């Protein structure tokens with residue numbers, strides 16, 4: 001699947017995003033388009049503004065300038081909750097899990113389910129068994145066999161398992177877009193393979209994915225299109241079957257340019 | 263009530279087995295103990311309390327084991343016990359509150375004076391005391407969460423401010439329990455009313471403390487707010503990215519703690535049977551002691567409210583036991599100091615089981 005044979009309307013767009021931190025310019029007019037059902041990879045050097053870009057899309061950061069549209073409607077996310085409510089789920093580079101809480105608690109952190117009836121409405125009791133079951137299902141759906149017990153504190157998990165929990169959380173709740181910031185960074189070969197498979201599964205289920213990664217083989221393996229970020233803006237969008245990995249790296253570092261890229 | 267806690271307790275058997283397996287060569291037993299203590303954070307203070315009780319029972323001349331002694335110890339623990347609930351909530355958010363005692367003092371002065379000097383009906387005076395304490399707590403919370411000052415500094419500052427306000431307001435005059443009862447304001451010292459079960463004599467204040475522990479144990483482990491308290495203390499950045507409004511959680515934690523100190527002021531008024539700026543002087547550090555001995559981490563995110571109750575009881579039991587054994591006050595203080603350090607050391611050791 002590619003941009004050419006998807007319906008013309010992108011599901012998520014960003015235009016001219018600017019984000020400054022004092023004198024540091026993290027984003028200097030960044031654009032992005034994400035089409036339905038595609039995996040869009042975002043690559044770029046350290047500090048190119050990849051994380052900043054997706055944080056603007058996920059509500060973790062507010063751009064100083066620029067427009068973000070979801071399904072053609074302008075959106076102004078002030079907090080991560082806003083983006084989540086709109087159906088955008090994000091796995092951050094830092095994972096954003098609470099180590100002392102268990103897997104089920106982390107999965108539902110910030111959107112705990114309540115018990116039905118007066119227990120929930122009056123006593124505000126959260127539905128622990130229900131959340132445990134849902135967490136179990138989400139983890140199983142992604143085929144992570146090594147995580148069994150949803151009552152396990154996240155700090156007792158390996159780096160890869162934690163990443164898997166974060167990805168499972170995003171996959172379970174994402175209804176429009178799933179964003180993954182370096183989801184394979186801490187992973188071994190096998191676990192990386194699992195995450196890449198999850199990404200394909202998400203696409204199969206019709207969910208578009210934004211994947212940030214420094215790992216070119218991973219990017220070329222799953223991406224439909226590759227957004228190249230450099231010095232705070234998009235410098236090119238390429239297709240993995242038209243360019244080589246070394247071309248991509250050259251564009252990323254400024255050694256090469258693409259005509260009409262951005 | 264069932265204590266099903268969010269943080270760090272729910273590790274599984276598999277894992278304990280795995281842990282034990284790791285160190286097969288030396289001390290399977292030691293590491294299993296470590297794991298079990300980690301799994302049940304209130305277990306070590308419970309064991310310490312039990313051990314202290316047994317030791318003092320068999321060591322002394324029999325006075326310690328008597329029910330009236332137990333009743334007296336429960337009454338002595340009530341004020342620190344209730345205030346320590348607020349401290350626990352704040353410590354769980356990775357904060358600290360040094361203004362606890364003075365908020366309770368101010369609120370009990372406020373209640374008594376509104377009723378006695380301003381002629382407020384006692385129920386309104388009582389509620390006004392709660393409101394004042396909640397506002398003080400909210401002020402702490404606003405300075406911590408909105409102005410982003412460190413909790414230690416904030417509450418050190420407000421400690422002095424609230425002390426001064428209390429002194430200025432009360433003009434250092436006391437109001438006795440008899441005055442209150444004589445003027446039809448018995449409600450304000452109702453928390454000091456004795457209830458007897460044979461020779462076990464406790465007060466309504468003691469019962470209130472137990473109820474409050476049960477309520478907050480439920481709130482912390484069975485509501486979203488409770489979970490968010492743990493998550494914010496555990497890793498505030500992660501909590502924010504997960505969609506929790508960290509500032510609001512912190513603000514509400516300090517406000518709720520303030521309300522608890524207000525109720526603490528009521529219990530203090532009944533216990534001391536007088537409203538005076540001299541009451542509850544050492545409460546700040548005593549609550550921190552109870553929290554620490556009870557196994558709550560000062561770094562936030564880990565701990566159990568019941569542990570704090572046990573911690574508060576442990577301090578009283580040590581004090582009473584040593585006192586009945588003829589140990590003088592200076593040595594008792596020394597013993598409590600050592601106890602705190604041992605508690606923290608054991609806590610670190612248990613945590614190592616996970617690292």
Ligand SMILES: Nc1ncnc2c1ncn2[C@@H]1O[C@H](COP(=O)(O)OP(=O)(O)OP(=O)(O)O)[C@@H](O)[C@H]1O
Pocket residue numbers: 021024025026044045046047048049050051052053093
């Ligand atoms: N919260 C912040 N405060 C100050 N500067 C920031 C902040 N976040 C990002 N920056 C700066 O903005 C620039 C872009 O950072 P960003 O994290 O978006 O890059 P990145 O492409 O994700 O890099 P990496 O590949 O290392 O993850 C960097 O120079 C960084 O130092």
Ligand SMILES: [Mg+2]
Pocket residue numbers: 050051052093181
């Ligand atoms: Mg980044």
